[in-house]
């Protein structure tokens with residue numbers, strides 16, 4: 001099989017400076033100032049013609065540096081890169097000139113690639129249509145959102161029909177529909193036998209699209225192999241990485257950088273056909289529960305089948321949330337937390353069911369009722385409220401006042417009453433009211 005890309009012992013050295021002064025001094029007296037740092041330290045890999053190679057690795061592992069070197073945008077410090085054919089890089093705003101309009105950028109980029117004025121005129125409408133930028137094409141690129149820049153970059157790069165396509169995180173900034181359209185275009189390229197490098201933090205996209213995975217770790221190759229072989233190990237590593245302390249991460253990093261042999265207790269994944277499994281075992285159901293986060297260290301995910309896109313759940317603690325959707329993904333249950341009784345508006349994200357304490361939530365009626373406030377308890381903005389849900393942190397001041405209820409809900413076994421108290425709408429626990 002012909003090789004499309006051959007990377008041999010590629011290193012990329014950067015210099016880190018403590019400030020502008022040190023940077024200037026290093027220019028005046030070269031070699032005396034700044035600390036050398038290897039973003040890549042000896043990368044070797046080969047890609048066959050027509051292969052789609054995914055680059056994975058935690059932030060800063062060297063994915064963009066390596067893809068820029070392959071695309072010829074950044075020079076390697078040592079080693080060699082050979083590519084068989086024309087390479088196009090698609091990255092967020094890669095190569096776009098901010099002061100020029102979208103149209104000027106198209107013309108400039110195509111001129112630089114050696115196309116004639118006539119060829120450019122022919123391609124231009126297609127590019128504008130693909131980028132969905134019709135109304136904005138004569139506006140300067142600096143006024144574009146990152147999604148718009150990425151769409152323009154993608155549309156220009158694919159229009160020139162390159163032999164090797166390097167796509168660096170370009171799909172993560174646009175909307176979902178455009179990402180799907182790009183993935184379709186990439187599938188076309190794949191069928192045409194083009195070689196692709198695909199950099200993305202989306203595990204789902206990687207599994208759907210790549211043949212092989214190059215896993216980078218602090219500028220070194222951790223693994224290179226078939227997607228089914230490498231991805232489960234990478235996912236297990238990510239799970240481990242999320243849980244360990246800063247100090248442990250630093251220890252891990254130093255071990256990798258200094259080639260030290262030390263075993264870390266990273267779980268060994270089961271060997272399963274992850275790709276098929278993930279597609280087949282998603283089951284979504286409408287439910288109605290209230291939930292509160294009950295774990296110290298836990299995460300909120302954009303989507304349960306891509307556990308690589310997550311944020312810490314810490315800021316969302318001490319509040320209750322509405323849960324209107326449940327997904328079972330590969331035997332694990334996830335709940336969709338929301339600030340409103342809705343699965344669409346004001347949604348926070350998906351959490352593993354084991355990290356959330358939940359109670360069944362039902363609306364009993366919307367009848368008008370009147371109770372007397374006992375003076376105990378609190379007034380909340382949600383039924384079964386927690387600390388961050390207080391509207392009144394004591395009801396003592398309203399002791400013996402009437403409370404006019406317009407809605408009654410049940411959370412678990414408890415009734416909660418909703419009504420107006422001193423111009424504010426509150427939920428009050430049944431034990432804090434009497435007839």
Ligand SMILES: Nc1ncnc2c1ncn2[C@@H]1O[C@H](COP(=O)(O)OP(=O)(O)OP(=O)(O)O)[C@@H](O)[C@H]1O
Pocket residue numbers: 014015038039057058059060061062063064065066
């Ligand atoms: N121009 C530069 N000067 C100095 N250091 C740099 C430069 N570009 C990248 N680096 C460093 O090189 C390392 C690798 O960066 P790179 O952007 O390639 O990682 P990455 O895996 O693509 O990360 P991410 O997932 O965050 O995009 C990082 O530590 C980064 O800070």
